[in-house]
Amino acid sequence: MAEAVEVNRAALLEGLxxxxxxxxxxxxxGEVAGLNVGHGSGDDPALIAENxxxxxxxxxxxxRLVTVYQVHSPDCVAVGADPxxxxxRPHADALVTDRPGLLLGVLTADCAPVLLADREAGVVGAAHAGWKGAVGGVTDSTIAAMARLGARPERIVAAIGPxxxxxxxxxxxxxxxxLGARDSGNARFFAAGRAGHHQFDLEGYVAARLAAAGVARVERLGLDTYAVPDRFFSFRRATHRGEAAYGRQISVIGLGAG
Structure with a gap:
């Protein structure tokens, strides 16, 4: 029997x-075994399409699944009736829509996937937040793009995935x-590490950026991509193991068929 697709869901997005x-x-x-959806992984395109x-x-x-060509930018694009x-695919790292029947998708392999929704406005968004995009403001851009479609930050709920x-x-x-040069308050997202090194809390940083932009309810799933190799792909883990390729997982959100 084929293994079922594992879908991790957020309580704040229940019903969507x-x-x-x-x-x-x-x-x-092989090294990308499983539900690899990344075109840049070197995997067979037919297998990626099936995944x-x-x-x-x-x-x-x-x-219809809609994705972008991710480049670790702060850029967000709106998806209309004709994706x-x-x-x-445009070069960007976040998508928003108010159109039913679409699934917005972002790919990750250690970076933080963020799914957002304003149920009242009927607007959803998805953002790929690696450290570079997060610091550059990809979640801010996503919230602003959602607002242009009628959403309001105080009504938006967000969840940060694996x-x-x-x-x-x-x-x-x-x-x-x-990061300290940008904002001295960023020190709170680091813990002491070995000599000359620190441990960075990407999930916490992204949550703080969402809160600073006016999103009052943010859920953190607390799933570590690096530590659970049988469940998640991880760029850093693959690098540490000397593997030639690494897979990408996907996070998606939509509004239903309407």
Whole structure:
């Protein structure tokens, strides 16, 4: 019997089609075995297409999955009635829509996936927040784009899915200094590490950025991509193991068929 697609859900997004998926339930093999959806992984395109179809079907059967070409930017794009094709994906790291029947997807492999919704306005968003995009303001851009579609920050709820946890995310002194130069308050997102190094709380940083932008309710799933190899892909873990490739998981949200 084929392994079922694992869908992790957030209580704050209950009732909305959404899910933070991992590597379980896919058809890829080898180092990227499982539900690998990343075109840049070197995997067979046919297997990636099948995995993407399985991911969408596990959350909202019949919906069209829409993704972007992620570049660790703060940029967010709105998805209308006629989404771009997979080969024409814009360079961006977040998407918003008020159109039913679509699934917005972001890919991660340690970065933080963020799903957002304003139920009253009928607007949802998805953001890929690695440290660079998070510091650059990708969640701020997503909230602003949702507002242009009628959402209000105080009504938005957000959930942060599987990402590398503080205990697994060692950074050097230069990284610590870089974030400290932007805001001295950023020191609270670091714990002491080995000599000359620190442990960075990406999930906590992203949650704080959401709160600072006016999102009052933020849920953290607290799932560490690095520490659970049978459930999640991890770029850093693959690097530490000397693996030649790493997979990407997907997080999706939509509004239903309407």
């Amino acid at each position: 089609p959404h899910g933070f998926l991992g590597r379980r339930g896919g058809v890829s093999r 993407r179809a399985r991911a969408a079907a596990a959350v909202l059967a019949g919906a 771009w094709s997979e080969s024409e 990402c590398i946890a503080q205990a697994s995310y060692e950074v050097d002194q230069a990284f610590f200094d870089r």
